[in-house]
Amino acid sequence: xxxxxxxxxxxxxxxxxxxxxxxxxxxxxxxxxxxxxxxxxxxxxxxxxxxxxxxxxxxxxxxxxxxxxxxxxxxxxxxxxxxxxxxxxxxxxxxxxxxxxxxxxxxxxxxxxxxxxxxxxxxxxxxxxxxxxxxxxxxxxxxxxxxxxxxxxxxxxxxxxxxxxxxxxxxxxxxxxxxxxxxxxxxxxxxxxxxxxxxxxxxxxxxxxxxxxxxxxxxxxxxxxxxxxxxxxxxxxxxxxxxxxxxxxxxxxxxxxxxxxxxxxxxxxxxxxxxxxxxxxxxxxxxxxxxxxxxxxxxxxxxxxxxxxxxxxxxxxxxxxxxxxxxxxxxxxxxxxxxxxxxxxxxxxxxxxxxxxxxxxxxxxxxxxxxxxxxxxxxxxxxxxxxxxxxxxxxxxxxxxxxxxxxxxxxxxxxxxxxxxxxxxxxxxxxxxxxxxxxxxxxxxxxxxxxxxxxxxxxxxxxxxxxxxxxxxxxxxxxxxxxxxxxxxxxxxxxxxxxxxxxxxxxxxxxxxxxxxxxxxxxxxxxxxxxxxxxxxxxxxxxxxxxxxxxxxxxxxxxxxxxxxxxxxxxxxxxxxxxxxxxxxxxxxxxxxxxxxxxxxxxxxxxxxxxxxxxxxxxxxxxxxxxxxxxxxxxxxxxxxxxxxxxxxxxxxxxxxxxxxxxxxx
Amino acid sequence: xxxxxxxxxxxxxxxxxxxxxxxxxxxxxxxxxxxxxxxxxxxxxxxxxxxxxxxxxxxxxxxxxxxxxxxxxxxxxxxxxxxxxxxxxxxxxxxxxxxxxxxxxxxxxxxxxxxxxxxxxxxxxxxxxxxxxxxxxxxxxxxxxxxxxxxxxxxxxxxxxxxxxxxxxxxxxxxxxxxxxxxxxxxxxxxxxxxxxxxxxxxxxxxxxxxxxxxxxxxxxxxxxxxxxxxxxxxxxxxxxxxx
Numbered sequence: 001x002x003x004x005x006x007x008x009x010x011x012x013x014x015x016x017x018x019x020x021x022x023x024x025x026x027x028x029x030x031x032x033x034x035x036x037x038x039x040x041x042x043x044x045x046x047x048x049x050x051x052x053x054x055x056x057x058x059x060x061x062x063x064x065x066x067x068x069x070x071x072x073x074x075x076x077x078x079x080x081x082x083x084x085x086x087x088x089x090x091x092x093x094x095x096x097x098x099x100x101x102x103x104x105x106x107x108x109x110x111x112x113x114x115x116x117x118x119x120x121x122x123x124x125x126x127x128x129x130x131x132x133x134x135x136x137x138x139x140x141x142x143x144x145x146x147x148x149x150x151x152x153x154x155x156x157x158x159x160x161x162x163x164x165x166x167x168x169x170x171x172x173x174x175x176x177x178x179x180x181x182x183x184x185x186x187x188x189x190x191x192x193x194x195x196x197x198x199x200x201x202x203x204x205x206x207x208x209x210x211x212x213x214x215x216x217x218x219x220x221x222x223x224x225x226x227x228x229x230x231x232x233x234x235x236x237x238x239x240x241x242x243x244x245x246x247x248x249x250x251x252x253x254x255x256x257x258x259x260x261x262x263x264x265x266x267x268x269x270x271x272x273x274x275x276x277x278x279x280x281x282x283x284x285x286x287x288x289x290x291x292x293x294x295x296x297x298x299x300x301x302x303x304x305x306x307x308x309x310x311x312x313x314x315x316x317x318x319x320x321x322x323x324x325x326x327x328x329x330x331x332x333x334x335x336x337x338x339x340x341x342x343x344x345x346x347x348x349x350x351x352x353x354x355x356x357x358x359x360x361x362x363x364x365x366x367x368x369x370x371x372x373x374x375x376x377x378x379x380x381x382x383x384x385x386x387x388x389x390x391x392x393x394x395x396x397x398x399x400x401x402x403x404x405x406x407x408x409x410x411x412x413x414x415x416x417x418x419x420x421x422x423x424x425x426x427x428x429x430x431x432x433x434x435x436x437x438x439x440x441x442x443x444x445x446x447x448x449x450x451x452x453x454x455x456x457x458x459x460x461x462x463x464x465x466x467x468x469x470x471x472x473x474x475x476x477x478x479x480x481x482x483x484x485x486x487x488x489x490x491x492x493x494x495x496x497x498x499x500x501x502x503x504x505x506x507x508x509x510x511x512x513x514x515x516x517x518x519x520x521x522x523x524x525x526x527x528x529x530x531x532x533x534x535x536x537x538x539x540x541x542x543x544x545x546x547x548x549x550x551x552x553x554x555x556x557x558x559x560x561x562x563x564x565x566x567x568x569x570x571x572x573x574x575x576x577x578x579x580x581x582x583x584x585x586x587x588x589x590x591x592x593x594x595x596x597x598x599x600x601x602x603x604x605x606x607x608x609x610x611x612x613x614x615x616x617x618x619x620x621x622x623x624x625x626x627x628x629x630x631x632x633x634x635x636x637x638x639x640x641x642x643x644x645x646x647x648x649x650x651x652x653x654x655x656x657x658x659x660x661x662x663x664x665x666x
Numbered sequence: 667x668x669x670x671x672x673x674x675x676x677x678x679x680x681x682x683x684x685x686x687x688x689x690x691x692x693x694x695x696x697x698x699x700x701x702x703x704x705x706x707x708x709x710x711x712x713x714x715x716x717x718x719x720x721x722x723x724x725x726x727x728x729x730x731x732x733x734x735x736x737x738x739x740x741x742x743x744x745x746x747x748x749x750x751x752x753x754x755x756x757x758x759x760x761x762x763x764x765x766x767x768x769x770x771x772x773x774x775x776x777x778x779x780x781x782x783x784x785x786x787x788x789x790x791x792x793x794x795x796x797x798x799x800x801x802x803x804x805x806x807x808x809x810x811x812x813x814x815x816x817x818x819x820x821x822x823x824x825x826x827x828x829x830x831x832x833x834x835x836x837x838x839x840x841x842x843x844x845x846x847x848x849x850x851x852x853x854x855x856x857x858x859x860x861x862x863x864x865x866x867x868x869x870x871x872x873x874x875x876x877x878x879x880x881x882x883x884x885x886x887x888x889x890x891x892x893x894x895x896x897x898x899x900x901x902x903x904x905x906x907x908x909x910x
Binding site: 022023024025026027028029030058183197198200201203616617618619620621622625626627628629630631632633634636637640641643644645 | 668670671673674675676677678681682684685686688689690792793796799800801802803804805806807808810811813814817821
């Protein structure tokens with residue numbers, strides 16, 4: 001009994017506790033939270049982006065904040081290979097090229113975003129230097145006009161369009177950045193004699209399956225279908241275009257009777273899941289949506305159906321990748337298959353094509369068009385009316401004198417017909433005002449959030465008035481205007497977070513992710529959330545079907561031709577009749593049988609498949625200690641071998657009782 | 667790069683055991699069988715102690731788990747002894763052509779080595795598995811020499827198991843309770859003392875374990891009838907000079 005008590009006492013007061021026991025692996029490695037690698041994309045002739053080796057790239061950590069650090073690394077660094085952590089200032093083409101040339105020294109790159117985006121921009125003076133990984137002339141080879149001598153995107157560094165032989169990650173998590181910097185300071189400084197002690201090292205793993213080009217990787221994928229377990233190497237980039245028209249389309253549309261208002265629905269960046277595209281994309285979408293909403297109020301269906309003309313609002317997807325969406329629409333029109341094989345809209349049915357691109361917070365609107373061929377009366381009229389209604393608001397409106405057209409979906413239609421009556425409505429003249437075009441910094445802080453809603457509201461109002469005139473041939477006499485607060489609501493959705501009031505009012509109780517929208521088009525098997533939500537938003541401009549009370553009946557509801565019924569959740573909670581719908585935004589290159597993927601005519605972009613993305617931080621054993629341990633091990637083995645052998649061979653000398661009696665007992 | 671560290675650690679821990687196996691055991695099938703049987707008995711003891719650990723309510727107390735585990739190991743050493751004793755007659759028939767019975771301590775040596783190798787494998791294998799990877803200890807606790815220190819501990823444990831095997835069987839044969847008690851107590855002390863490693867007292871623990879190994883080794887050597895010729899020579903010289 002007393003023994004029991006002693007035991008109990010010991011159990012409760014003994015100092016050894018399990019709480020501070022970590023497994024060996026956990027003591028060695030820290031996982032760095034960073035799920036945004038640079039990944040691999042391919043087109044018909046090349047590969048772009050980054051990949052790690054199959055089991056990850058390992059290297060000694062080195063922080064690089066200026067060129068001196070880089071110089072030291074390349075000329076004096078002894079603990080090869082290195083993984084370098086760059087500040088955004090150093091993340092430019094020159095530094096990356098230098099690193100690429102020293103590929104045996106550097107094994108990977110991390111971009112540390114130390115602080116909020118605004119802090120990063122201020123600290124590294126990025127407003128002056130720019131931070132755009134895109135080409136200086138985006139979509140250089142799929143436009144109708146060549147790149148002007150003063151390129152559109154002067155801040156472009158071209159990083160996005162190169163193939164790097166090492167992995168690149170961006171780290172946003174502030175704790176992770178602190179851990180990385182602390183580890184470097186604690187273990188890797190001072191820099192001399194780095195090989196004498198354990199060094200802080202990193203392993204970057206982001207192995208991409210695809211290689212070479214789209215043609216090769218699609219062929220490999222098809223070949224692997226014969227295997228028991230087929231492997232996919234790459235996926236075609238694609239999504240859906242979203243459109244909405246004022247009234248339904250009918251077969252046998254007359255020529256030049258349709259006005260199209262277009263914007264693009266995608267942006268891109270170098271890193272997975274981070275394509276905020278605020279100024280690159282979102283402002284134009286918001287302008288388009290606000291215009292569509294106002295038009296639907298100015299010209300209600302019952303009123304609009306008296307006119308023969310129609311307006312179509314369309315959001316093209318995948319435009320960052322050689323105009324996937326618009327080239328598909330142009331191709332479908334040419335094949336008499338747009339939006340379906342009954343209506344057969346064609347390019348010459350379009351009387352006015354207005355594209356919104358990079359609408360800026362500054363009160364400046366610039367028209368771009370292919371001056372050489374464009375003599376359309378509709379375009380002239382539109383520009384005049386738009387001018388008139390907007391100059392009241394102290395806007396500076398003029399037409400660009402450039403002979404080429406900036407990167408825009410318009411190119412896809414101009415390629416089929418150079419006389420196409422299209423005009424591009426932008427916030428910049430001969431170069432982008434956006435310093436962060438297609439970069440991870442192009443977020444809410446890049447658009448002067450409180451200023452821009454007023455600008456957008458004015459532009460949308462004038463745009464609506466001009467379109468009203470196109471339909472009715474009369475100027476608008478009413479007093480309806482785009483409400484600034486509605487624009488702010490739209491901006492909340494398209495710039496700040498998908499989980500915004502407007503989208504929630506369409507979808508609740510469905511939960512929406514609470515993060516800024518990702519404008520990357522992604523693979524064609526998945527329809528992006530933003531695409532579906534934009535379609536629902538269009539649907540809410542339609543008419544309520546009062547006799548249908550629940551979702552099932554709504555799906556089965558027989559609509560007039562040209563209409564669809566959509567059930568809206570949330571505040572609406574009703575069945576809506578809408579002209580909005582999706583069309584495929586997959587490049588014609590993957591539709592046309594036996595299309596030569598190396599031809600530049602259509603977009604041939606694919607995205608590599610990858611499996612695992614991981615960053616681990618750990619200490620790398622110093623080479624000296626490794627050698628010592630190895631020699632010790634070998635010495636112990638040899639020594640013990642010699643001793644045992646000698647003793648066993650001469651056991652007669654060492655052991656005196658050699659009698660062969662019982663096995664176990666004496 | 668880390669292959670060096672892995673090889674060094676593995677050879678440090680298992681080098682002595684490996685050389686003993688190559689020199690003394692490999693050539694005799696019966697010894698190999700007994701080696702495997704004793705390893706199997708160690709595994710059984712591990713199974714039983716983990717069952718106890720599993721049912722035991724307070725898992726925070728590592729020292730108690732170690733305590734139970736040592737007792738269970740010694741219990742199974744006793745079971746092994748009983749088994750070998752039962753198998754004695756059968757073995758003898760075999761042994762006519764074998765080397766097992768050359769020395770009555772050969773059997774206890776072989777079974778002790780089996781115990782040691784298996785326990786060494788289990789204590790070091792998860793460390794060795796990680797040493798092959800790119801990292802080493804030191805980022806979140808531990809120190810850079812962790813692997814080699816653990817390997818040296820393992821080497822001592824294997825040697826100690828051999829000595830304990832010899833002493834324990836000898837104690838049972840001669841009904842020497844003190845000898846058995848010494849084995850159990852020293853096993854407990856060595857196992858519990860390793861718990862101090864988490865406080866980085868590894869130099870202290872290493873020297874204690876080293877002295878226990880040395881002492882136990884010498885005693886086992888003597889028990890097995892060992893004698894160092896140099897000492898004998900010195901002794902005879904001494905007596906000679908005394909006589910003359």
